[in-house]
Amino acid sequence: MSExxxxxxxxxxxxxxxxxxxxxxxxxxxxxxxxxxxxxxSSSMTDAEDAVQEIFIDIWKNAxxxxxxxxxxATFVATLARRRLIDRLRxxxxxxxxxxxxxxxxPIAGPLQTQPVELAEESSRAADCLLGLRSIERSVLExxxxxxxxxxxxxxxxxxxxxxxxxxxxxxxxxxxxCMNSRASRLAKEVEMK
Amino acid sequence: MNENSFTDSKxxxxxxxxxxxxxxxxxxxxxxxxxxxxxxxxxxxxxxxxVASLDLLCSDMHPELLPEHLRLAVQGQAEQxxxxxxxxxxxxxxxxxxxxxxxxNGLPWMISAACLLLALTSWLFNPRPIQPETNLDxxxxxxxxxxxxxxxxxxxxxxxxxxxxxxxxxxxxxxQQGYMKFRGLPVNEPTKEQYQLWIFxxxxxxxxxxxxxxxxxxxxxxVVVPINAKLHVQSAYMFAxxxxxxxxxxxxxxxxxxxxxxxx
Numbered sequence: 001m002s003e004x005x006x007x008x009x010x011x012x013x014x015x016x017x018x019x020x021x022x023x024x025x026x027x028x029x030x031x032x033x034x035x036x037x038x039x040x041x042s043s044s045m046t047d048a049e050d051a052v053q054e055i056f057i058d059i060w061k062n063a064x065x066x067x068x069x070x071x072x073x074a075t076f077v078a079t080l081a082r083r084r085l086i087d088r089l090r091x092x093x094x095x096x097x098x099x100x101x102x103x104x105x106x107p108i109a110g111p112l113q114t115q116p117v118e119l120a121e122e123s124s125r126a127a128d129c130l131l132g133l134r135s136i137e138r139s140v141l142e143x144x145x146x147x148x149x150x151x152x153x154x155x156x157x158x159x160x161x162x163x164x165x166x167x168x169x170x171x172x173x174x175x176x177x178x179c180m181n182s183r184a185s186r187l188a189k190e191v192e193m194k
Numbered sequence: 195m196n197e198n199s200f201t202d203s204k205x206x207x208x209x210x211x212x213x214x215x216x217x218x219x220x221x222x223x224x225x226x227x228x229x230x231x232x233x234x235x236x237x238x239x240x241x242x243x244x245v246a247s248l249d250l251l252c253s254d255m256h257p258e259l260l261p262e263h264l265r266l267a268v269q270g271q272a273e274q275x276x277x278x279x280x281x282x283x284x285x286x287x288x289x290x291x292x293x294x295x296x297x298x299n300g301l302p303w304m305i306s307a308a309c310l311l312l313a314l315t316s317w318l319f320n321p322r323p324i325q326p327e328t329n330l331d332x333x334x335x336x337x338x339x340x341x342x343x344x345x346x347x348x349x350x351x352x353x354x355x356x357x358x359x360x361x362x363x364x365x366x367x368x369x370q371q372g373y374m375k376f377r378g379l380p381v382n383e384p385t386k387e388q389y390q391l392w393i394f395x396x397x398x399x400x401x402x403x404x405x406x407x408x409x410x411x412x413x414x415x416x417v418v419v420p421i422n423a424k425l426h427v428q429s430a431y432m433f434a435x436x437x438x439x440x441x442x443x444x445x446x447x448x449x450x451x452x453x454x455x456x457x458x
Contacts, residue, residue, distance in 0.1 A: 023272040031260030031268075036253040049264055049444055053424075056268045060275045071243060078246035079239070082214060090217030091385050091440050123254055126247035144215040145248045151216045170204075170211045173241045180244060 010073040016064035026059065030077045037078065040148040041085035051088055055081045072122070121187075122180075129179035137172035140165055202229060210238070214245045267405075270424045274407075277371065330418040334364060334373035342366045345430065347455035349376070352434060356380065356452040363433050363455045365421065372421040374433075379411045379452070382437075390442040393423055394432035403434065408442035432456045 014022035042048035143149045154165045209226040348362045358378035365372035391406030407422025437450040
């Protein structure tokens with residue numbers, strides 16, 4: 001699915017030009033991604049539904065700011081969605097915790113165990129690099145990103161001090177970034193040599 | 195690099211991470227903005243692509259379809275957004291010629307409509323003319339003066355009235371466009387609460403009125419707010435304003451309902 005997301009022609013420039021067909025295609029292409037993020041980072045189903053609507057408004061309004069040469073469209077959409085969701089959490093001062101989520105109706109992604117054979121290249125790189133992190137840094141990032149937990153909840157679960165959670169999150173992301181950049185450069189060189 | 199700038203860089207990274215993963219406190223947000231001012235824009239979001247890759251990965255591993263009712267709501271909003279973009283472009287100077295030609299073709303109608311509108315405006319907003327949202331006010335006037343079928347109603351007290359709040363609502367069923375005018379409605383703090391319009395449609399259950407969009411009041415002196423209906427309105431018969439959490443709600447508890455407008 002995500003392979004398509006990465007390879008398909010961007011829709012945001014068409015949306016910025018007012019093409020109504022692109023709107024439907026955009027909802028079809030990114031609806032699942034936005035919904036998945038909203039469910040992870042919202043305190044209830046109602047909240048998630050409200051958030052999805054706000055996110056898509058952000059997408060329509062920011063369509064003309066998308067620059068294909070700077071980031072992929074899926075990355076742009078995911079970042080916009082995450083920002084909105086975190087901002088909603090900030091505004092409402094609600095902290096998402098595992099207790100507030102009905103786990104039956106609101107399944108939470110577990111740690112990655114499947115080989116990412118069918119994933120798009122970028123996500124595949126992210127998965128590989130995540131596995132290369134120290135387990136505590138990986139756990140902090142997985143709890144924060146996949147389960148949408150607050151710093152406080154992560155500190156409770158892992159037994160780390162609040163400040164240490166932040167430090168591990170920062171170190172983990174720094175290493176992930178370095179690893180993904182290095183793999184991307186290696187791939188680019190391989191392509192050049194062919 | 196001295197010790198201070200190293201500490202600042204590390205702190206800035208921490209705040210960037212926090213901004214992406216956990217809500218920053220108000221103090222942290224101020225700190226982030228201060229540190230960001232000292233750095234080029236491309237350094238403000240250094241971790242966003244990495245986190246986005248993990249979000250995409252997670253979505254891939256656990257795919258979930260957007261529920262149909264939500265997809266329809268998003269689609270409805272998109273149509274409104276596109277329509278409002280077009281409406282705003284009408285107000286741009288490049289379109290003045292079109293406006294003028296319309297004016298000369300329908301001059302008698304425009305004059306009587308403008309007089310009617312002036313009287314209505316004086317009645318609603320006397321003694322001060324409307325200062326803000328002048329473009330919206332012009333669009334509202336254009337809608338009133340158009341040959342479209344227009345419905346109009348005056349706000350009256352709802353179940354939790356606000357003293358001196360008044361105004362009216364104008365709606366075009368064919369254009370699916372409309373505007374609300376308010377005076378005396380308190381200025382809201384958008385991070386704490388927002389106003390939300392609900393449209394009661396004869397073809398829709400009373401318990402599920404159409405969401406007409408959330409909005410803020412920036413002045414008590416008189417403001418014009420565009421209607422942003424999330425679904426197609428077939429036959430509106432009542433409008434209600436509620437006060438909700440920031441961003442509005444899908445279903446209102448109607449605990450705070452200061453204004454109502456009914457079509458006779």
